[in-house]
Structure formats: C-alpha cells, structure tokens
Amino acid sequence: xxxxxxxxxxxxxxxxxxxxxxxxxxxxxxxxxxxxxxxxxxxxxxxxxxxxxxxxxxxxxxxxxxxxxxxxxxxxxxxxxxxxxxxxxxxxxxxxxxxxxxxxxxxxxxxxxxxxxxxxxxxxxxxxxxxxxxxxxxxxxxxxxxxxxxxxxxxxxxxxxxxxxxxxxxxxxxxxxxxxxxxxxxxxxxxxxxxxxxxxxxxxxxxxxxxxxxxxxxxxxxxxxxxxxxxxxxxxxxxxxxxxxxxxxxxxxxxxxxxxxxxxxxxxxxxxxxxxxxxxxxxxxxxxxxxxxxxxxxxxxxxxxxxxxxxxxxxxxxxxxxxxxxxxxxxxxxxxxxxxxxxxxxxxxxx
Ligand code: NAP
Ligand code: F7E
Numbered sequence: 001x002x003x004x005x006x007x008x009x010x011x012x013x014x015x016x017x018x019x020x021x022x023x024x025x026x027x028x029x030x031x032x033x034x035x036x037x038x039x040x041x042x043x044x045x046x047x048x049x050x051x052x053x054x055x056x057x058x059x060x061x062x063x064x065x066x067x068x069x070x071x072x073x074x075x076x077x078x079x080x081x082x083x084x085x086x087x088x089x090x091x092x093x094x095x096x097x098x099x100x101x102x103x104x105x106x107x108x109x110x111x112x113x114x115x116x117x118x119x120x121x122x123x124x125x126x127x128x129x130x131x132x133x134x135x136x137x138x139x140x141x142x143x144x145x146x147x148x149x150x151x152x153x154x155x156x157x158x159x160x161x162x163x164x165x166x167x168x169x170x171x172x173x174x175x176x177x178x179x180x181x182x183x184x185x186x187x188x189x190x191x192x193x194x195x196x197x198x199x200x201x202x203x204x205x206x207x208x209x210x211x212x213x214x215x216x217x218x219x220x221x222x223x224x225x226x227x228x229x230x231x232x233x234x235x236x237x238x239x240x241x242x243x244x245x246x247x248x249x250x251x252x253x254x255x256x257x258x259x260x261x262x263x264x265x266x267x268x269x270x271x272x273x274x275x276x277x278x279x280x281x282x283x284x285x286x287x288x289x290x291x292x293x294x295x296x297x298x299x300x301x302x303x304x305x306x307x308x309x310x311x312x313x314x315x316x317x318x319x320x321x322x323x324x325x326x327x328x329x330x331x332x333x334x335x336x337x338x339x340x341x342x343x344x345x346x347x348x349x350x351x
Pocket of ligand 2: 091093132133181182193194197215222256281282283287
C-alpha cells in the first residue's frame with residue numbers, strides 16, 4: 001500500500017530534498033506551504049510544476065505551523081502515516097530580533113502538530129527537526145546524553161520542542177522521534193546562512209559583480225555535513241519500530257574561517273583581498289564549538305555520512321558558479337556523480 005507522508009517546511013532546504021527522496025520511494029507526499037505575496041516554492045517548483053501530471057504524488061496545502069485548526073483539519077483529511085515537522089523560524093541571528101515569533105513557530109508550532117496528531121488517532125509516526133544548537137555552550141563532542149545549554153531564542157525554542165516530542169511519546173505512547181541534526185548544507189541552503197553566503201560570494205567575486213564579503217564571527221566551529229545524506233537519516237529514524245532521539249553529524253568540525261579558506265582556495269581567490277568583518281553579524285551569545293558523536297546513529301540506523309567539509313565546499317561552489325553563469329570548476333560536480341544521489345535533482349529554475 002502507498003505510504004503517505006506530510007511535511008511541514010517543505011519549501012525549505014531540507015523539505016525540498018526530503019520530498020524528492022520520499023517520492024523516489026513511491027510515497028504520496030503532502031506539504032504545507034505558507035501563503036506569500038511572492039513565490040516561495042522555488043526549491044520544489046521542479047516537482048510541483050509537474051503535479052498536474054497523473055504520476056506525480058505531490059500535493060501542496062496552504063497552512064501555517066502556528067494554526068492548530070488548519071493543521072488538525074489537514075491531518076484528518078490526509079491521514080498521514082508519517083509526519084516530518086521541519087517548519088521553523090530557523091535563523092539563529094534573526095531569533096534574537098524576533099524572540100517571541102520564534103517561540104510561536106519553532107516551539108508552539110510543534111505542540112500544535114503533536115496535539116493534532118494525538119486527537120486524530122495517535123498512530124502516525126512523527127519526526128521533530130531538533131538541532132545541535134540545543135547543546136549551545138556544552139563542550140564537544142556532543143551526543144544524545146549531553147546536557148542542553150541553549151544560547152539563542154531559536155535554540156531555547158528547539159529545546160521546548162525536543163521535550164514536547166519526548167513527552168507525547170511517554171504520555172500517549174506516540175511514535176515521536178527527535179533527529180538532533182548538526183549543521184547540514186547544500187546548494188539549496190538559504191542565502192543568509194554562512195556557508196551559502198561564502199560560496200555565493202566566491203562565485204560573484206569571480207564573475208566581477210561583488211568585491212567584498214561582509215561576515216561576523218569567523219572563529220566559531222561547526223560540524224558541517226551534506227543535506228541529502230541527512231534527510232535520508234530522517235527517513236531511517238521513522239522506519240524504526242520504536243521512537244528514538246538520534247544525533248546526526250559528521251564527527252568532524254571546522255571553523256567558519258576554515259570553510260572560507262576551502263572555498264576561496266578552490267575558487268582561486270585570496271580571502272585577504274575580499275573579506276571584511278561587520279559586527280552586525282555578531283550574535284549576543286554565540287555557540288563556539290559543535291562536534292557530533294554519531295555512535296548511536298551508526299548502531300541503530302547504520303547511518304554514517306560520506307561527504308566531508310572539503311567536498312561540501314566544492315559541491316556548493318560549483319553550483320554557485322553554475323547559478324552565476326560561470327563554468328563550474330568541476331570537482332564538486334564529479335563528487336555528486338560519484339555519490340549516486342540519483343533522487344536529488346538540481347532544479348532547473350535554480351541554475
Ligand atoms: P529552512 O530552509 O529555513 O526552511 C524552513 C521551512 O519552514 C520553510 O519551508 C519555511 O517556509 C517554513 N516555515 C517557517 N515558518 C513557518 C510557519 N510559521 N508555518 C509554516 N511553515 C513555516 O530550514 P532548513 O535548513 O530546511 O531546516 C529544516 C528544519 O530543521 C528547521 O526546523 C530547522 O530549524 C531544523 N534544523 C536545521 C539544521 C540545518 O543545518 N539546516 C540543523 C538542525 C535543525 P517559507 O519557505 O515560506 O519560509
Ligand atoms: O552560522 C557565524 C555565526 O547562520 C554559522 C541553522 O540551520 O545550523 C544553522 O545555525 C556560524 C555562526 O548557522 C556570519 O556566528 C559568521 O557561528 O550559518 P549559520 P547556525 O547559526 O549554526 C543549526 C544547526 C540550526 O539548527 C539552524 O537552524 O557562522 N557567522 N559570519 C555567520 N553566520 C551568518 N549567518 N552570517 C554571517 O555573515
């Protein structure tokens with residue numbers, strides 16, 4: 001029987017790869033999108049535009065993660081086997097400017113959907129997009145048993161959602177799991193996150209349409225992986241008989257400056273000539289060092305990613321060269337081919 005999945009946040013980076021993966025497994029996929037005065041479906045248009053064709057099992061519905069009534073109605077209508085809750089105000093820096101809204105979407109939104117599922121029949125499997133940001137100032141390496149010490153309104157909201165997911169599991173026996181994902185990036189990463197900002201700037205500098213790249217803290221360290229591998233992990237988590245909380249990461253970390261160096265070296269650019277620091281990008285409280293321990297994920301779902309940070313820098317830079325009308329350098333394209341991620345498509349409208 002065809003399985004049915006519902007994805008909140010389907011228009012985001014992760015949602016766009018997850019829907020491709022689930023469609024490749026012959027799922028019927030439903031996604032919640034926000035009404036906007038401009039188009040916000042850029043990452044999934046290559047799938048959605050075909051949805052009038054009879055063989056595309058993708059259905060989009062307007063809604064908002066803070067709107068319990070709408071979520072509840074949709075869940076009753078769709079009767080999903082699996083729900084992936086990826087919707088969030090996901091930008092850490094922005095969460096300091098909008099702490100209350102971040103709490104409504106990133107924290108209370110999770111309760112809306114959990115409660116809607118419980119009132120439906122409680123049988124749907126639920127995935128919560130938890131984050132390494134919850135660890136905050138806890139020393140690396142961080143694992144499922146590391147104590148959370150969140151350092152932003154975003155991270156505090158994610159801690160709330162983490163525990164709500166655990167609580168619905170314990171209180172109502174729901175199959176509700178947390179994937180505690182460390183940073184994962186891709187050509188489809190939002191333009192204001194640091195990796196994409198760097199690779200996009202490298203391409204634009206090469207093209208001659210940008211001279212300087214303004215950044216904040218270059219010293220913080222992150223455990224950066226490649227998104228298509230992580231969405232497969234999300235799926236694997238929901239295939240387990242019992243719900244779990246699992247860290248997904250690469251087990252290696254690098255500073256923002258190191259990532260910048262990899263990209264600029266690959267693009268044959270000198271960082272000293274193009275980088276400027278703008279304190280506007282500093283955060284009131286920073287997360288200094290994240291490095292995930294994935295022992296539990298290896299043991300429970302056999303998950304271990306292949307793409308390292310240097311490969312990631314090459315993949316993202318090649319794509320931004322393409323997007324800016326330049327010939328890609330080529331190594332990133334080859335890595336993608338070698339990985340055989342044949343369910344990921346580069347949307348035509350993003351080139
Ligand atoms: P993203 O690109 O920022 O996507 C966020 C998605 O949430 C978008 O589809 C967005 O819709 C939607 N959304 C935001 N507010 C909403 C609301 N009020 N109602 C309905 N939808 C709403 O984030 P991502 O990188 O794909 O991450 C996916 C999830 O994983 C997020 O929850 C994020 O916090 C979490 N996470 C991400 C990482 C990472 O490294 N990427 C790591 C750990 C956890 P619009 O397109 O309309 O804005
Ligand atoms: O920052 C520093 C910044 O915004 C990474 C989200 O997906 O991953 C993401 O959160 C680091 C920070 O990602 C700039 O201070 C320097 O130390 O790319 P980011 P993030 O904050 O790690 C986690 C796991 C999530 O869950 C989140 O949803 O880079 N940095 N200069 C900068 N960051 C930005 N954005 N822009 C700069 O100019």
